[in-house]
Amino acid sequence: MTEAELDDLLKIFVESLKRNFVNVIFSSNLNADPDSFVSEALSAAADTGIIFFGGFDERKKAALAEHHIAIVRRDVVCRDTVEAYKLAASKSRFIFASSSASKTADIEGKLIWGMHGPRKFTVILEVESEGERPL
Amino acid sequence: MREKDLYKALNNESIRAGILRKWQNISRAVESVIKTYPFVLDYAKEVKIAKMEVSSNYEYWIDKAMRAFENAANRSKSKCYVHYAKNEKDARKIIGEVVRSGKVIVKAKSMVSEEIGLKKFLHELGNEVWETDLGDFIVQLANDRPMHLIAPAIHYSKKQAARILEKVGIRGESVEDLAEGVRGFMREKFLVANVGISGCNAFSAETGRIFLVENEGNIRISTTLPEKYVAIVSIDKMLPSDELCLKSVLVQSAFAGTFPPSYININEPGSQEIHVVFLDNGRKDAPEFAREQLACIRCGRCQTECPVFQMLGNYWGSIYGGPMGLVLSYIITRNIGIEVFLCCLCGKCREVCPMEIDMPSIIRELRKRWFAEKR
Ligand code: SF4
Ligand code: SF4
Numbered sequence: 294m295t296e297a298e299l300d301d302l303l304k305i306f307v308e309s310l311k312r313n314f315v316n317v318i319f320s321s322n323l324n325a326d327p328d329s330f331v332s333e334a335l336s337a338a339a340d341t342g343i344i345f346f347g348g349f350d351e352r353k354k355a356a357l358a359e360h361h362i363a364i365v366r367r368d369v370v371c372r373d374t375v376e377a378y379k380l381a382a383s384k385s386r387f388i389f390a391s392s393s394a395s396k397t398a399d400i401e402g403k404l405i406w407g408m409h410g411p412r413k414f415t416v417i418l419e420v421e422s423e424g425e426r427p428l
Numbered sequence: 429m430r431e432k433d434l435y436k437a438l439n440n441e442s443i444r445a446g447i448l449r450k451w452q453n454i455s456r457a458v459e460s461v462i463k464t465y466p467f468v469l470d471y472a473k474e475v476k477i478a479k480m481e482v483s484s485n486y487e488y489w490i491d492k493a494m495r496a497f498e499n500a501a502n503r504s505k506s507k508c509y510v511h512y513a514k515n516e517k518d519a520r521k522i523i524g525e526v527v528r529s530g531k532v533i534v535k536a537k538s539m540v541s542e543e544i545g546l547k548k549f550l551h552e553l554g555n556e557v558w559e560t561d562l563g564d565f566i567v568q569l570a571n572d573r574p575m576h577l578i579a580p581a582i583h584y585s586k587k588q589a590a591r592i593l594e595k596v597g598i599r600g601e602s603v604e605d606l607a608e609g610v611r612g613f614m615r616e617k618f619l620v621a622n623v624g625i626s627g628c629n630a631f632s633a634e635t636g637r638i639f640l641v642e643n644e645g646n647i648r649i650s651t652t653l654p655e656k657y658v659a660i661v662s663i664d665k666m667l668p669s670d671e672l673c674l675k676s677v678l679v680q681s682a683f684a685g686t687f688p689p690s691y692i693n694i695n696e697p698g699s700q701e702i703h704v705v706f707l708d709n710g711r712k713d714a715p716e717f718a719r720e721q722l723a724c725i726r727c728g729r730c731q732t733e734c735p736v737f738q739m740l741g742n743y744w745g746s747i748y749g750g751p752m753g754l755v756l757s758y759i760i761t762r763n764i765g766i767e768v769f770l771c772c773l774c775g776k777c778r779e780v781c782p783m784e785i786d787m788p789s790i791i792r793e794l795r796k797r798w799f800a801e802k803r
Contacts, residue, residue, distance in 0.1 A: 309688075356653070375671055382670065392690055392691075395690055399579065400607070401585060408610075408611060408645060409615075410649070
C-alpha cells in the first residue's frame with residue numbers, strides 16, 4: 294500500500310469510527326498511555342470501524358473495563374472486516390472485536406450506553422506527525 | 429399453541445404497541461445499514477449458499493466441526509469437550525452432568541436454551557440461574573417468554589419494566605437508572621458465577637471457533653469470566669469457515685438493525701473448561717420442503733415485519749415465534765398445529781429475509797399436510 298492509499302484508508306476508518314460514536318484521539322506518540330484499560334489492536338477494518346484484539350486475559354479486561362482504550366497503529370488498518378479478521382487471526386489464537394462502548398435498546402427501544410461492558414470506548418490512532426488529522 | 433394464549437395476546441395492548449414501535453425503528457435502521465454497508469447483501473448470498481450446502485450433508489459437517497473443536501482443544505492442552513445431543517432431553521442430561529448443582533450460572537441470550545427448556549431444568553437441579561441480557565432478565569423476572577428473537581422484552585413499557593425490576597430491588601424512574609441498576613446487580617453475579625452458558629451464532633467447522641455477536645457486553649463477560657463455559661450449538665449454526673462465520677454474524681446484526689455490532693466474540697479452547705454441545709433436535713432429518721429454514725441466521729426481521737406476529741407476538745409460532753418459528757417448530761417437533769392457518773400468505777417474511785427463505789411456500793405446504801393428516 295502506498296502512503297497516499299494508507300491516508301485514504303485512515304480517513305475512511307475515522308469516518309466509520311465517528312459513525313459508531315467512538316472518541317478518536319490522534320497521537321504520534323503512542324507510548325503516552327492514558328490511565329485506563331489500554332490495549333493495542335491487532336487489526337482494524339476501515340469500512341466498519343470494527344477493531345480486533347487478541348489474548349484471553351485481554352478479553353477479560355476489555356469485558357470488565359469502565360473505559361476501553363484501543364491503540365490503533367496505522368499499519369494495521371485494513372480495507373474490510375474479513376481482511377482485518379485474517380490479519381488478527383494470523384497474530385493471535387484468541388481474538389475478539391469491539392466497535393463501540395457497550396449499549397442496549399431493550400427498554401422501549403431507547404439507546405443506553407454502558408450496559409454491561411465498557412461505558413466508553415476510545416481509539417487512539419497513530420498518525421505520522423503531530424497535528425495530522427486524517428479527516 | 430392454545431387458543432386461550434392467542435386471546436391473551438390479542439387483548440394485550442402492549443405486545444402490539446411494542447412490536448409496532450420496534451417495527452418502525454428496525455425498518456428504517458435496516459434500510460440505512462444496507463445503504464451504508466451494501467456489501468452485507470453479498471455476504472448474505474454467500475452465507476445462504478454455504479448453509480444450504482451444510483444442511484444437505486449434516487453428517488459430514490458435524491463430524492468435521494466436532495473434530496475441528498477437538499483438535500483445537502488438543503493443541504491448547506485444555507479441558508475442552510465436545511458432546512452430541514440428538515434431542516432436547518439428551519442436551520439437558522449432558523448439560524446437567526457438566527453443571528451439576530449448587531452453582532451460580534450466568535446465561536447469555538440464547539433461544540436454543542429456551543428450545544431445550546434449560547433454565548427450569550438447571551433450577552430444579554438446585555442451581556441459581558441468571559439471564560444476563562437486559563431484555564431476557566426482565567422476561568425472566570416476569571416469568572414470561574422472550575417475545576422476539578433479538579428484543580425479548582419488546583412488549584414491556586418502561587413503567588412495566590420498572591415494576592418487574594423492583595422484584596430484585598432495582599429501582600429507577602428513567603431507562604438510564606434501570607439499566608444502571610441492572611448493571612450493578614449483574615456485576616455481582618458475574619463475579620461469583622461458576623458457569624457461563626451461551627448459544628452460538630455461527631460455528632466454524634474449519635477451526636472449531638464459536639462466533640457470538642452482541643451489543644451489551646454480557647455475552648463477552650458470561651463466556652469469559654467463569655471457569656466453566658458451556659456453548660449450545662444447534663447444528664444449523666455450522667459453517668465451513670471462519671470467514672463465513674464472520675460474514676454470517678455481520679449479516680445477522682445488519683438485519684437486526686444494529687450495525688456494526690458493538691462486540692464480536694470468537695470463543696475457542698484455551699484458558700477455560702469449555703463444553704460444546706451440538707444439538708440436532710430434528711434438524712438433521714428435516715423434510716426437504718422445509719430444509720431452507722435451516723439457513724436462518726436469527727435476525728428476527730421476518731417477525732417484526734409479519735402482520736400476524738405484530739398482533740400476536742411470540743404467542744404465535746411456538747418457542748422461536750412468528751414466521752421462522754412456525755417452520756422451525758415443525759422441523760423440531762414434526763407437529764403441524766392449526767396456527768399455520770393464521771398466516772395470511774402476504775409474503776412479507778420472504779421479502780425481508782436476508783436469506784430469502786420462502787416461508788410462505790413452506791407454510792402453504794404445512795397446510796396441505798395438515799389437511800392430509802386430518803383426513
Ligand atoms: S406470509 Fe404469513 S408468516 Fe409471512 S409475513 Fe405474511 S402472514 Fe406472516
Ligand atoms: S427467517 Fe430470515 S428474516 Fe427470519 S429470522 Fe431467519 S434469517 Fe431473519
